[in-house]
Amino acid sequence: MTAVSPPSHPVDALGVVADALARADETLELAARHLDPSLVAVLRILGFDKEYRSAQGSYLYDAAGRAYLDFHSGEGFASLGHNHPDVRDVLQATLAANLVDGVQITYSVLAGMLAEALSQRLPRGLDAVFFASTGAEAVDSAMKFARAATRRPRFVSCDSSFHGVTLGPLSLVGDEFFKEGFGPLLPGCARVPFGDLARLEAELRKKDVAAFIVEPIQGREVTLPPAGYLQAAQELCRRYGTLFVVDEIQTGLGRTGTWFALEHSGLEPDFVLVGKALSGGYVPVAAMVTRREIYQKAVGTLERSYVHQSTFGRNRLSMAAGLAALRIIERDQLVEHAARIGAILRDGLAELQQRYDMIKEVRGSGLMIGIELQAPSSRTARLSIRLIRMASEGLFPQLVVIPLHRDHGVITMAAGKNDVVKLLPPLTLSEPEARTFLGALDAVLADCQAGGSKNWAVVRDIATATLRRRASPTVR
Numbered sequence: 327m328t329a330v331s332p333p334s335h336p337v338d339a340l341g342v343v344a345d346a347l348a349r350a351d352e353t354l355e356l357a358a359r360h361l362d363p364s365l366v367a368v369l370r371i372l373g374f375d376k377e378y379r380s381a382q383g384s385y386l387y388d389a390a391g392r393a394y395l396d397f398h399s400g401e402g403f404a405s406l407g408h409n410h411p412d413v414r415d416v417l418q419a420t421l422a423a424n425l426v427d428g429v430q431i432t433y434s435v436l437a438g439m440l441a442e443a444l445s446q447r448l449p450r451g452l453d454a455v456f457f458a459s460t461g462a463e464a465v466d467s468a469m470k471f472a473r474a475a476t477r478r479p480r481f482v483s484c485d486s487s488f489h490g491v492t493l494g495p496l497s498l499v500g501d502e503f504f505k506e507g508f509g510p511l512l513p514g515c516a517r518v519p520f521g522d523l524a525r526l527e528a529e530l531r532k533k534d535v536a537a538f539i540v541e542p543i544q545g546r547e548v549t550l551p552p553a554g555y556l557q558a559a560q561e562l563c564r565r566y567g568t569l570f571v572v573d574e575i576q577t578g579l580g581r582t583g584t585w586f587a588l589e590h591s592g593l594e595p596d597f598v599l600v601g602k603a604l605s606g607g608y609v610p611v612a613a614m615v616t617r618r619e620i621y622q623k624a625v626g627t628l629e630r631s632y633v634h635q636s637t638f639g640r641n642r643l644s645m646a647a648g649l650a651a652l653r654i655i656e657r658d659q660l661v662e663h664a665a666r667i668g669a670i671l672r673d674g675l676a677e678l679q680q681r682y683d684m685i686k687e688v689r690g691s692g693l694m695i696g697i698e699l700q701a702p703s704s705r706t707a708r709l710s711i712r713l714i715r716m717a718s719e720g721l722f723p724q725l726v727v728i729p730l731h732r733d734h735g736v737i738t739m740a741a742g743k744n745d746v747v748k749l750l751p752p753l754t755l756s757e758p759e760a761r762t763f764l765g766a767l768d769a770v771l772a773d774c775q776a777g778g779s780k781n782w783a784v785v786r787d788i789a790t791a792t793l794r795r796r797a798s799p800t801v802r
């Protein structure tokens with residue numbers, strides 16, 4: 327992929343864009359000084375400290391004009407590809423219309439239109455919407471509404487789940503690592519293994535659980551539910567008066583080859599949560615969608631009509647971006663496209679698995695795919711992996727992620743303490759782009775299989791430096 331010609335930049339009278347362009351090479355220095363130096367350090371260690379200057383479709387471009395195929399899309403943020411020109415058009419037209427915004431005593435028609443469009447895509451009866459700015463805020467809203475509607479205090483979620491990092495959702499998150507140092511969190515939150523109905527029923531039977539919150543496919547390691555699990559969980563919730571909340575913040579809007587992942591199991595939840603892709607890749611927006619009677623039970627009196635609001639929740643740019651995203655997904659048949667390209671990727675990965683024992687399992691749906699790795703059988707590899715694991719659980723997949731990025735210009739991600747490389751490419755990914763990825767992964771795996779290659783040396787060096795730092799924290 328050759329670099330696109332640099333976009334023409336309109337100059338703003340305040341010089342903001344001109345300054346940003348002029349100071350682009352200070353990006354990481356500024357981030358280290360004023361944002362998060364630890365994250366900048368991690369990017370440097372892994373070799374991800376590029377200064378990306380622009381992005382279009384499936385690609386990011388660095389200062390030298392090198393193209394990077396983005397197989398992560400900001401965890402689904404850029405599901406329509408980067409800087410989709412039609413979303414930009416809608417946003418520019420929305421700004422040019424000088425609509426009323428931010429005045430809490432009004433409603434904009436855009437908000438009603440987006441709520442209507444979302445509910446048309448969801449199971450019947452899910453037609454009451456609250457707009458938020460982040461996924462975590464949508465989860466938090468569902469927690470509050472479920473409590474108020476049921477008059478029950480507790481929540482149940484799943485091990486290995488992810489629902490956001492503000493205190494409410496964090497109380498549900500299924501991984502202690504995210505919670506350390508931030509407690510005490512909400513009391514009474516229980517976790518059950520994803521797929522374990524007996525443990526779920528044991529909690530629900532207490533009849534004090536307001537809601538069971540679950541991702542239809544767990545995003546952390548791309549874990550699919552056992553057959554029949556989600557329908558049975560929904561039934562248990564109905565039986566014990568618990569509201570059933572499906573968190574589609576990552577899986578929704580075409581990602582898994584259906585509009586919503588709940589369609590794979592024919593679910594009819596009490597709440598569906600949407601975020602990420604709804605942004606069109608531009609503007610923060612998320613939504614909590616529920617049934618009218620639940621909404622009304624929670625806040626449906628004149629006195630309570632303003633107790634759950636959010637300044638930016640239904641601002642015009644968010645609403646316009648959401649409408650643009652839905653229309654593009656529909657017009658360009660991106661749901662069907664994601665299913666088709668996802669199948670091509672999974673077939674290609676299955677073929678690679680035949681040839682490389684480093685691939686333990688390939689799983690997923692549509693364009694949400696997890697590749698679980700394992701140590702190759704060679705003795706040198708097994709020795710190296712012991713060192714790598716001692717340094718950090720979760721470092722091993724960097725053996726693939728780093729060279730994909732460094733040598734092949736492909737961005738993937740390994741998140742958390744597991745051995746999974748996660749693929750979340752844009753829904754607009756073309757078949758040739760999918761094949762480029764498969765070719766790159768083939769080359770990387772061929773190199774790693776040997777056990778003594780440069781890729782192993784790089785990750786072993788990171789592991790050694792990490793262990794040294796741990797032994798003597800003053801060593802940088």
Ligand SMILES: Cc1ncc(COP(=O)(O)O)c(C=O)c1O
Pocket residue numbers: 401460461462463465488489490491541545573574575576577601602
């Ligand atoms: C399933 C799920 N729920 C909630 C969230 C939180 O969304 P946000 O980062 O917008 O708060 C995420 C983010 O990754 C997610 O994947």
